[in-house]
Amino acid sequence: MTDASVRLTFEGGTVRVDAPRDLLETLPDVEYDPRTETGRTPGFRYATLRAALAEHDVEVEDRVLALSDLPALRSAYELREYQHEALDAWRDAGQRGVLELPTGSGKTVIALKAIEALSIPTLIVVPTIDLLDQWERELGTEFDVDLGRLGGGEQRVEPITVSTYDSAYLRADELGDRFELVIFDEVHHLGGEGFRDIGRLLAAPARLGLTATFERPDGAHEVVEELVGPVVYRLSAEDLAGDHLAAFDIKRIEVALTPEERERYEEFQGTFTDYLAQSGIQMRSGSDYREIVKRSGNDPAAREALLAKQRAREVMMNAEGKVEELAGILDRHRGDRVIVFTAYTDLVYRLSERFLIPAITHEVPKVQARRRILEKFRRGEYSRIVSSHVLDEGVDVPDANVAVILGGSGSEREFKQRLGRVLRPKAEGERAILYEIIAEETAEERVAERRRG
DNA sequence: ACTGACCGACAACCAGCGGACCCA
DNA sequence: TGGGTCAAGTTCTTGTCGGTCAG
Numbered sequence: 001m002t003d004a005s006v007r008l009t010f011e012g013g014t015v016r017v018d019a020p021r022d023l024l025e026t027l028p029d030v031e032y033d034p035r036t037e038t039g040r041t042p043g044f045r046y047a048t049l050r051a052a053l054a055e056h057d058v059e060v061e062d063r064v065l066a067l068s069d070l071p072a073l074r075s076a077y078e079l080r081e082y083q084h085e086a087l088d089a090w091r092d093a094g095q096r097g098v099l100e101l102p103t104g105s106g107k108t109v110i111a112l113k114a115i116e117a118l119s120i121p122t123l124i125v126v127p128t129i130d131l132l133d134q135w136e137r138e139l140g141t142e143f144d145v146d147l148g149r150l151g152g153g154e155q156r157v158e159p160i161t162v163s164t165y166d167s168a169y170l171r172a173d174e175l176g177d178r179f180e181l182v183i184f185d186e187v188h189h190l191g192g193e194g195f196r197d198i199g200r201l202l203a204a205p206a207r208l209g210l211t212a213t214f215e216r217p218d219g220a221h222e223v224v225e226e227l228v229g230p231v232v233y234r235l236s237a238e239d240l241a242g243d244h245l246a247a248f249d250i251k252r253i254e255v256a257l258t259p260e261e262r263e264r265y266e267e268f269q270g271t272f273t274d275y276l277a278q279s280g281i282q283m284r285s286g287s288d289y290r291e292i293v294k295r296s297g298n299d300p301a302a303r304e305a306l307l308a309k310q311r312a313r314e315v316m317m318n319a320e321g322k323v324e325e326l327a328g329i330l331d332r333h334r335g336d337r338v339i340v341f342t343a344y345t346d347l348v349y350r351l352s353e354r355f356l357i358p359a360i361t362h363e364v365p366k367v368q369a370r371r372r373i374l375e376k377f378r379r380g381e382y383s384r385i386v387s388s389h390v391l392d393e394g395v396d397v398p399d400a401n402v403a404v405i406l407g408g409s410g411s412e413r414e415f416k417q418r419l420g421r422v423l424r425p426k427a428e429g430e431r432a433i434l435y436e437i438i439a440e441e442t443a444e445e446r447v448a449e450r451r452r453g
Numbered sequence: 454a455c456t457g458a459c460c461g462a463c464a465a466c467c468a469g470c471g472g473a474c475c476c477a
Numbered sequence: 478t479g480g481g482t483c484a485a486g487t488t489c490t491t492g493t494c495g496g497t498c499a500g
Binding site: 167280290303305309345 | 483484487488489491493495
C-alpha cells in the first residue's frame with residue numbers, strides 16, 4: 001500500500017494510469033483498459049484524479065501535461081467591481097466554473113485578468129472567426145507574447161492560443177496536454193453533440209466558461225456543468241442597466257394580420273392542429289414537437305402537418321402589418337441608430353428595398369462586404385441596418401440605441417443577444433428601446449412569452 | 454491570394470379540448 | 478366489457494457557421 005507507485009501520461013485525449021490493479025479500482029471514473037493493461041480516464045477527469053490520488057499514500061509520477069514556458073504576464077487593465085467579484089468567485093471555486101454575464105459587461109476583460117493572474121499556458125475557444133480576431137487583438141494589446149491561432153486557415157500553436165470550436169474539435173485529442181487553463185467563450189456551445197468532446201479530451205485542470213445565457217432548452221447545460229463547472233457568478237442586463245449598461249425599455253406592439261394573411265394562417269395552423277387531434281399528441285414541450293418530427297420521416301400526414309406549421313410561422317413572422325408598423329418607428333426615430341431583426345432572409349431584402357436600409361444576411365457575398373456595411377454603420381454613414389440572425393452572436397456590431405424585432409424565435413438566448421446590441425452605456429438620461437412587433441391572435445404571442453419579453 | 458461550392462454541425466422548432474382499435 | 482395503446486430504424490425546414498478543396 002505505502003510504496004505503490006503511479007504513473008500518469010496523456011494519450012489521445014485520455015489520461016493513462018499505470019498503477020497496480022487494486023489501486024485502480026479505488027480511483028473514481030478510472031476504467032481498466034485491457035489493451036494497454038492500465039487504467040484510463042477522459043482528459044477532463046485529470047484534476048479530480050489528482051485530487052483522489054492525493055488521498056492515497058502513493059508516489060505519483062505525473063507526466064500528463066507537457067507545458068511550454070511562459071513569462072509572467074502583466075496587463076494595465078483595472079477591473080470594475082463586479083468583474084472583480086466574478087473573478088474572485090471563479091478562483092474560490094477552484095478555478096473552475098462559468099460566469100454568466102450580459103453582452104457588453106466585459107467578459108473578455110475578466111478572462112484576460114484570469115490569464116494574467118495564473119500566467120499558465122492557455123487555450124481560448126471561440127465560436128466564430130470574428131471572435132477569433134477580436135481575442136487575438138485584445139490579447140496582443142494586453143500581453144507581449146506570441147499568440148497561437150487555430151482556425152480561419154491557420155494552425156499555429158503557442159502557449160497562449162485562440163481556437164475556433166471547430167478546430168479545437170478536430171485537434172483536441174492531440175492538444176489536450178498543452179494547456180493548463182482553457183477558456184470557453186460563449187460556453188453554451190460546448191453542450192453541442194460534437195463540441196462537448198473538446199471539453200472531454202482536454203486535460204487542462206483550470207476551466208473558465210463565459211456566456212450570457214447558460215441554460216439550454218435541451219438541457220445540455222448539465223453536460224457543460226460537468227465539463228467546465230457550475231455557474232459561479234451571475235448578473236443580468238437588468239442588474240447592470242443604468243449603471244454600466246444603458247437603461248432600457250421593451251415595448252411590445254401587436255399588429256393585426258390582413259384578411260388574406262389571416263385566412264392562410266388559419267388554414268396552415270388548422271392542418272397542424274388537425275393532425276395533433278388525430279394523432280393524439282399532447283403538445284406540452286419541445287420533446288412533443290420532436291416526436292412529430294420523428295414521425296414525419298415515415299408518416300406523410302405528420303410531414304404535411306409540420307410543413308403547414310412552418311408555413312403558418314412564415315405568415316405571422318412576415319406579416320404586412322409589421323412592415324407598416326416599422327415604417328412608423330423608423331419615422332419616429334429619424335435621428336437614432338436602429339437595428340432591425342427578422343426571422344427570414346426574404347423579409348430582410350424586402351425591408352432593405354422598401355426603406356433603403358443596408359441588409360446583412362449570411363448570403364451577403366463575402367465577409368468583406370458585410371464588414372464594410374458594419375464599418376459605415378460605425379462611422380455613422382449608415383444609421384440603420386436590417387438583418388436576420390447573422391448579428392445575433394459573435395460579430396462585433398457597432399452600438400445602436402433602438403432595436404426592432406419583427407420576427408424572432410422563442411429563444412431566450414437570441415432575445416438577450418439582440419437586446420445586448422443596444423445596451424452599451426449611453427449619454428446621461430438616454431435610454432435604449434427595444435420594440436417587439438407581434439402578430440396578434442397567433443402563436444407568436446406565446447413565442448414572445450417564452451423568450452420573456 | 455481569393456472565390457464559390459460543398460459538407461457537416463448547430464439551433465430553433467410548442468394545440469386548445471371528447472376519437473379508434475386491439476386484445477384479454 | 479374494460480383496459481391499454483395508439484407510429485418504428487434516424488428526424489421537418491430555415492438560417493448560420495467553420496473547414497475543405499478545386500479553380
